[in-house]
Amino acid sequence: MDASTQLYGVFGNPVGHSMSPVLFNQAFLDQGINAVYLAFPVMDIRQGVAAIRALGIRGVSVTIPHKTDIMDCLDDVDDLARRIGAVNTVVRVQDRLVGRNSDCPGAMQAISEAIPISGKRFAIIGAGGAARAIGFGLKQQNGQVIIINRSPERGEQLADALNADFMPIADAKSLACDMVINTTPVGMTPLVSAMPIPIEALDSGMTVMDIVYHPLETELLKQAARRGCRVIGGLAMFLYQAACQFEWWTGKPAPVDVMKQIVLERLTS
Ligand SMILES: NC(=O)c1ccc[n+]([C@@H]2O[C@H](COP(=O)([O-])OP(=O)(O)OC[C@H]3O[C@@H](n4cnc5c(N)ncnc54)[C@H](OP(=O)(O)O)[C@@H]3O)[C@@H](O)[C@H]2O)c1
Numbered sequence: 001m002d003a004s005t006q007l008y009g010v011f012g013n014p015v016g017h018s019m020s021p022v023l024f025n026q027a028f029l030d031q032g033i034n035a036v037y038l039a040f041p042v043m044d045i046r047q048g049v050a051a052i053r054a055l056g057i058r059g060v061s062v063t064i065p066h067k068t069d070i071m072d073c074l075d076d077v078d079d080l081a082r083r084i085g086a087v088n089t090v091v092r093v094q095d096r097l098v099g100r101n102s103d104c105p106g107a108m109q110a111i112s113e114a115i116p117i118s119g120k121r122f123a124i125i126g127a128g129g130a131a132r133a134i135g136f137g138l139k140q141q142n143g144q145v146i147i148i149n150r151s152p153e154r155g156e157q158l159a160d161a162l163n164a165d166f167m168p169i170a171d172a173k174s175l176a177c178d179m180v181i182n183t184t185p186v187g188m189t190p191l192v193s194a195m196p197i198p199i200e201a202l203d204s205g206m207t208v209m210d211i212v213y214h215p216l217e218t219e220l221l222k223q224a225a226r227r228g229c230r231v232i233g234g235l236a237m238f239l240y241q242a243a244c245q246f247e248w249w250t251g252k253p254a255p256v257d258v259m260k261q262i263v264l265e266r267l268t269s
Pocket residue numbers: 064103106125126127128129130131149150151154155183184185186188211212213234235237238239241
């Protein structure tokens with residue numbers, strides 16, 4: 001690091017568990033980019049955005065709970081992020097701060113590596129920011145979507161916004177779909193034995209994706225694999241959405257293999 005080192009970071013609360021600093025610092029090192037990426041616990045997002053401007057921070061990842069509130073603090077929000085209603089990336093374009101959403105393209109890349117999206121039926125468990133980004137991307141590519149959520153009000157709202165169906169989580173005993181995607185934190189460390197839906201809801205022909213990546217193999221994925229389902233862990237989406245951020249910030253292709261290796265090392269040590 002020297003006087004030219006560029007600063008990047010993640011804004012959220014909490015951020016102590018974030019894998020992003022390890023991932024981006026390794027990517028900068030690998031690409032010979034003189035930059036550093038830090039985790040900033042941010043309570044007040046207005047003050048956070050003022051700090052981006054005051055300190056000349058080059059780019060920021062945005063996480064819970066600021067993905068929606070930050071939209072009013074930026075100079076611009078791109079069309080996709082505005083339609084999703086959530087920003088998880090701030091990109092500096094000359095002196096303007098632009099909000100973007102990399103969860104959507106990151107998830108679409110992970111999903112389309114497993115199954116073609118058009119015409120397939122997807123059950124999304126959850127109705128938060130990640131569910132919005134994924135649901136929006138699937139609908140954009142002609143996927144059929146059903147939202148399953150704990151709180152019916154939030155679930156119905158998202159289903160309406162996406163022109164999708166809604167099912168209360170209590171009714172999710174058998175799902176007629178090609179792919180089930182868990183977007184809730186259920187199953188995340190430390191409550192690793194929790195299941196977002198009963199295992200009986202899954203059939204062997206289904207693909208099951210969990211966007212939780214800590215642990216790498218959640219209880220949902222373990223039980224789904226035992227039932228004969230094809231399973232996809234949350235690491236793929238995490239890496240692909242981070243790769244989008246890296247490319248938006250630096251204009252260079254992201255070293256995805258290097259990023260994957262360092263995250264795997266940390267998550268398995
Ligand atoms: N792999 C990746 O790249 C990636 C990217 C983004 C997010 N994520 C992960 O995805 C998860 C969700 O993120 P988010 O931004 O969408 O969060 P969020 O906006 O807070 O939404 C959370 C959703 O999960 C539901 N939920 C929470 N606790 C639950 C429980 N105990 N039982 C049933 N449902 C529950 C909530 O239901 P209610 O509406 O009923 O409260 C809500 O629908 C987090 O674990 C996050 O780390 C991963």
